[in-house]
Amino acid sequence: MTILRVTQASVILALVIVTALAFDFTNGFHDTANAMATTIATGALKPKTAVALSGVLNLVGAFLSVQVALTVTNAVVKIQNSDGTPKESLTANGGEAMLLIILAGLAGGIVWNLLTWLLGLPSSSSHALFGGLIGATVAGLGWAGVKWNGDGTKLDGVVGKVLLPAVVSPVIAGLVAVVGTWVIFKITVGIAARYAQRGFKWGQIGSASLVSLAHGTNDAQKTMGVITLALLASGHWTSTSSIPFWVKVACAVAIALGTYLGGWRIIRTLGKGLVDIAPAQGMAAQSASAAVILASSHLGFALSTTHVATGSVLGSGVGRPGAEVRWRVAGRMVSAWLITLPAAGLVGALLWYAGDTIGGLAGAIVVFALLVVAAAGMWLRSRRVRVDQHNVNDDWDAVVAPAEVAAPVTVAS
Amino acid sequence: MNNLGFALDGAWRVLLAGIALGAGLPILFTLGLRSLAWSASGPVPRPAGRVAGYTLFAIVVLGVLLGITFIVATGFGKALSFEHIYPTIVPKH
Numbered sequence: 001m002t003i004l005r006v007t008q009a010s011v012i013l014a015l016v017i018v019t020a021l022a023f024d025f026t027n028g029f030h031d032t033a034n035a036m037a038t039t040i041a042t043g044a045l046k047p048k049t050a051v052a053l054s055g056v057l058n059l060v061g062a063f064l065s066v067q068v069a070l071t072v073t074n075a076v077v078k079i080q081n082s083d084g085t086p087k088e089s090l091t092a093n094g095g096e097a098m099l100l101i102i103l104a105g106l107a108g109g110i111v112w113n114l115l116t117w118l119l120g121l122p123s124s125s126s127h128a129l130f131g132g133l134i135g136a137t138v139a140g141l142g143w144a145g146v147k148w149n150g151d152g153t154k155l156d157g158v159v160g161k162v163l164l165p166a167v168v169s170p171v172i173a174g175l176v177a178v179v180g181t182w183v184i185f186k187i188t189v190g191i192a193a194r195y196a197q198r199g200f201k202w203g204q205i206g207s208a209s210l211v212s213l214a215h216g217t218n219d220a221q222k223t224m225g226v227i228t229l230a231l232l233a234s235g236h237w238t239s240t241s242s243i244p245f246w247v248k249v250a251c252a253v254a255i256a257l258g259t260y261l262g263g264w265r266i267i268r269t270l271g272k273g274l275v276d277i278a279p280a281q282g283m284a285a286q287s288a289s290a291a292v293i294l295a296s297s298h299l300g301f302a303l304s305t306t307h308v309a310t311g312s313v314l315g316s317g318v319g320r321p322g323a324e325v326r327w328r329v330a331g332r333m334v335s336a337w338l339i340t341l342p343a344a345g346l347v348g349a350l351l352w353y354a355g356d357t358i359g360g361l362a363g364a365i366v367v368f369a370l371l372v373v374a375a376a377g378m379w380l381r382s383r384r385v386r387v388d389q390h391n392v393n394d395d396w397d398a399v400v401a402p403a404e405v406a407a408p409v410t411v412a413s
Numbered sequence: 414m415n416n417l418g419f420a421l422d423g424a425w426r427v428l429l430a431g432i433a434l435g436a437g438l439p440i441l442f443t444l445g446l447r448s449l450a451w452s453a454s455g456p457v458p459r460p461a462g463r464v465a466g467y468t469l470f471a472i473v474v475l476g477v478l479l480g481i482t483f484i485v486a487t488g489f490g491k492a493l494s495f496e497h498i499y500p501t502i503v504p505k506h
Contacts, residue, residue, distance in 0.1 A: 065488025066503075125419065149416055160416035168424045172431055180436035184443045190460060192450045199446040203439060210480050217488045284439050291435025298493060299430075301423030385474050 008093025009234050016099050016230045018060035019106045021254045022375075024223040025114040027125040028058065028258020031219065033267040034052035034122070034289070034309035035211040038282035038316075040273030040392060044204040045387035047262070053205075054212040054258035061216020062252030065224065070232075072225035075161040076130045077137040078145050084240040086233040095233030101136045102230050103364055106335065107134025107371040112340060114378045120273070120387070121336040124304035129222060130162055131344030136265035138345070155301060158341075163295075166337060169303035170311030173292045177315030180284035185320055188280055200279035212259075214293050215305055221380045224269050226250055228314025264387045270310065272396045273329045275317030285309075285316035300348040307337065323405050326396075438476045445469030 036050040090098035109132035116123040123279030137145040150156020152241040231237035355363035452462025494503040
């Protein structure tokens with residue numbers, strides 16, 4: 001019986017690891033746009049070159065994460081102790097209780113990431129992950145399992161780590177981009193085209209590269225932390241000061257491959273949908289993103305890359321004289337941000353109930369199977385109106401302006 | 414202090430740093446381009462424009478290197494400290 005239990009837990013653990021890497025992969029292609037949408041839209045880099053560069057830098061960034069915080073879930077839920085070890089109440093039977101919460105939470109995050117990708121909406125992958133984990137935790141441990149506010153000593157909890165930064169970050173990035181774009185357009189009036197073109201091309205590549213590198217160090221870490229937590233819960237790992245090397249390699253490769261795949265639908269919305277981007281504007285937007293992401297992370301006020309990048313692109317549209325901002329597209333994005341946390345949470349909670357009702361290994365397999373079905377369904381739907389490196393830069397209003405159209409059949413980018 | 418207080422406190426600093434680096438550096442870069450263009454636009458080359466242009470580019474490159482240093486330091490569990498004005502790498506507290 002004991003041996004059977006152990007084997008069961010190992011299979012569940014394997015499902016959790018595969019799901020975590022799948023989440024990391026969606027995290028990659030969901031966020032390619034944050035670094036590269038403007039660079040692709042202005043033609044500074046060819047679409048494939050841009051995603052390849054971003055993928056490599058994400059890979060390098062992920063390997064730079066030498067010190068990985070194992071306490072990633074502590075910001076929003078109470079399933080770990082402060083040193084990163086899992087709560088003892090969840091580690092019985094090879095950690096089945098913990099593994100089911102993580103599995104359902106990750107699956108909730110993936111489903112929401114895929115749905116927003118299908119609709120071409122940039123939404124925060126960290127919010128999707130946190131939302132899924134919160135939902136699964138509420139289902140598994142009740143509302144008391146969620147850390148809504150911190151203890152008042154630092155920015156913490158769902159409010160402090162997720163909600164407030166989400167409101168504040170697009171505004172900050174937007175303001176920085178408005179200032180940068182406005183001044184740069186004043187300076188460049190009358191500058192010889194050959195200087196402007198070459199200069200802004202390199203300015204964009206440099207700033208987009210910084211964003212990619214920072215993304216790799218930040219985001220791959222989260223999945224590394226989650227997988228290591230699963231290993232700790234099931235007793236396959238004991239150290240809280242290091243993570244297994246294979247976890248690091250697997251996460252780094254997953255996020256880099258995801259980035260290289262390129263979430264073309266999201267790149268199109270961010271690069272073409274919000275505003276039409278001129279090279280100088282692209283550089284201003286991307287520099288604003290890089291500076292705000294790095295400064296906030298330095299000051300311990302971690303912001304979502306997606307919200308920052310979107311705010312920067314919008315700001316660069318406001319700051320450039322004569323540019324038209326499509327506020328309807330922006331409105332759709334903001335609505336997506338608002339429902340990301342509850343929507344991913346709902347999926348996470350439902351999947352947890354499904355897994356718990358069936359129970360044990362069969363429950364985990366059902367959760368995984370439901371995830372695969374949902375993912376396959378959305379992928380098939382995406383084939384109806386394809387967006388790839390060949391049509392990513394097509395005029396927004398001309399043929400397909402999908403994010404403007406409400407009917408889901410024509411939703412494409 | 415509550416979460417809102419911490420957030421607003423952090424937001425101000427991020428905004429200031431963001432404007433200084435995120436708007437300031439690309440503006441310097443553009444001024445550099447402008448200087449280069451100016452140095453080549455007259456009937457005779459104006460070396461002062463080239464010098465000014467490349468000086469501005471050098472400042473921007475330093476800013477980018479600061480960014481890379483920060484990313485790498487963070488990955489190694491370190492932080493950047495500006496207590497000596499110039500950045501130094503310190504253990505994260």
